[in-house]
Amino acid sequence: MTTTSPSVPSPVSTPASSKAPGTDNRPGRVLAAVLAAQFMALLDVFIVNVAAPTIRTDLHASGAGLQLVIAGYTITYAVLLITGARLGERLGHRRVYLAGLALFTVASLACGLSQSTGQLIAFRLAQGAGSALLIPQVLSLIQRTFTGEARVRALGAYSAVLATGAAAGQVLGGVLVSADLFGAGWRPVFLVNVPVGVVLLALAARVLPADSAPPAGRARGLDLPGLVLLGASVSLFTVPLVLGEQKGWPLWTWLCLAACAVLFALFCGYESRLAGRGGAPLISPRLLRAPGMGGAVFRLAAIMAVNAGFLFVLTLHMQGGLGYSALRAGLTFAPTAVLFGVVGLTWRRWPRSVQPALVPGGFALTAVASLAVGLLLRDGRDVGVWLYVAFVAAGIGMSLGFSPVLTRALATVRPEDAADASGLLATVTQLGQVTGVSVFGALFLGRLESQGTPGAYSSADALLVCTYALAAVAALGAVSGLVRMRR
The missing domain is CATH 1.20.1250.20 (MFS general substrate transporter like domains)
Known part of the structure; x- marks a missing residue:
């Protein structure tokens, strides 16, 4: 990196009057709320792996169906992250954070109550969409809430959460599946998110800083053509990587990766031209x-x-x-x-x-x-x-x-x-x-x-x-x- 540690810029200032009635946006509580939700969403990437054999037996899932149960979350999560970030900027980080957390919590409940492989796949896709709305707001809210050394410490805590999510997911998944709570088998790996999500919704609604309107001239559109190109290229990258090994790397996986490179090049060209015209690229x-x-x-x-x-x-x-x-x-x-x-x-x-x-x-x-x-x-x-x-x-x-x-x-x-x-x-x-x-x-x-x-x-x-x-x-x-x- 650089030979000296760079100074950390101040986040976008939020007027004191923007504090919503009934909120308590002390920085430590803001950080606890956003990182707890971040941890829960990351946990869900790994916790399902341990439960996969039990899910397959209970729902009589095919190999492809089980792969989509595990991979569906990751695919929608990766595809929609950039969109989630732009929605947060346009609609407000607090508002989109709460919407993503609510969607994730409801989808987790639906996953835990699913009666078929198709239902579980659909609700796992919804879980990933909720995470894609939620996760980008975490860094944005840290940027807004902290400055200087406090921001560095907050980003250190963010890094720690990223690190522990993978290991904790495997440990917690093993505990919940082994315990077979109430004879529910694999279902607690999803249902555990529900009470946690409800508590975090109540906490976040109280402690997160209120959204303020973007300054005049800074409200940007969603860049739908760019969104389509980027979403398609990320999908064509993630789907073959997630499913390719189990399928034996058939021809379609390589065609998808080649098409990904083409679409990403088109995306870069389009974004550059849009910026040159004074537009708002993704x-x-x-x-x-x-x-x-x-x-x-x-x-x-x-x-x-x-x-x-x-x-x-x-x-x-x-x-x-x-x-x-x-x-x-x-x-x-x-x-x-x-x-x-x-x-x-x-x-x-x-x-x-x-x-x-x-x-x-x-x-x-x-x-x-x-x-x-x-x-x-x-x-x-x-x-x-x-x-x-x-x-x-x-x-x-x-x-x-x-x-x-x-x-x-x-x-x-x-x-x-x-x-x-x-x-x-x-x-x-x-x-x-x-x-x-x-x-x-x-x-x-x-x-x-x-x-x-x-x-x-x-x-x-x-x-x-x-x-x-x-x-x-x-x-x-x-x-x-x-x-x-x-x-």
Whole structure:
């Protein structure tokens, strides 16, 4: 990154008179409300994986149907994130946040009461739409509510929530499915969101700052052509990545990816021409030209792909190769999640002399930790304490590759571009996770199948190949960070 930590710009000011009657928008309570909802929405990406076998048995779901139950949430979530950010800017972050949280809560109830695979797929799509409305408002509300060092601390907490969502989802999913509460089987993994969502709706309605109208001349349209082009290109990217491995990568998956590249090029061209005519593009070219934004987008995508791929392939190895239960596998990742969160909250207090090296150093540490995990587990057995040391190093490295990048990227954004930046960075984060699970998951499963009969040793061999790939991606991130630091 830069050789000095950039100053953080002030968010869009909100007049004191804009405080709604009956609201209590103290910053700490605002942060608690938005991050709790963020955590709940992220949890839902991972919690369903553990319940998948039970869902399949109870609803007699086909393989394709089960894939759509798991993937439907991710697909609509990724496709609609940019739109959610623009709606927040146009209609008000508080209003859209509450609408997204309400939709997510109602959809969770409907998922838990579903009586068929088709119903569950439809309500999972609705859940993803609710998250797409909700999540972009989190960063925007942080931008509005906090300034200076307080904003940096808030973004550190945001990073910690992102880190713990994956591990917590697997742990909580294992607990709820194993408990079989009231004989409900898989349904509590969805129904648990309902009381939490209701409480958060009541809290958010009280503590979130009231929306104020955009200044004259700043109210922008939705850019429907851009929305269609971007939505189509993201769909054509996420659907084959999510479903391709299970389907054996048929021709249609490759055609979709090729069409994605074409539509994304058309989207970029259209957005540039629209901005040149004085219109309001979905993603402002000015945002993409902000100092270091392009590199930050690459590094965020890379570290989230490594993070998601690391967790996913290790979960497969631990449960399939080492015979861990879902609960034990989830708990094994606790050191990674805890250290990711701790570092995300404290890195700004580290010595100023080391600040420029944090990002490349974090990526390099992630590469070393990934390789260490693969080598430690290469014999197909549990190696004890050294594995946890490697997990600690992975948590520190991935946090350093994420938290400073996110904070400094937002520091370069003008207040009027906060909504666009929130949507863009949230989308990049989500697409990075989808890519990591799909690419590294396909590599692991493909290598496992090539070994013949599955077992602890063949699973370990597949894991070792994946850790080489994970380390290579992390090394690219380190190089990118070094280039930025030298500039």
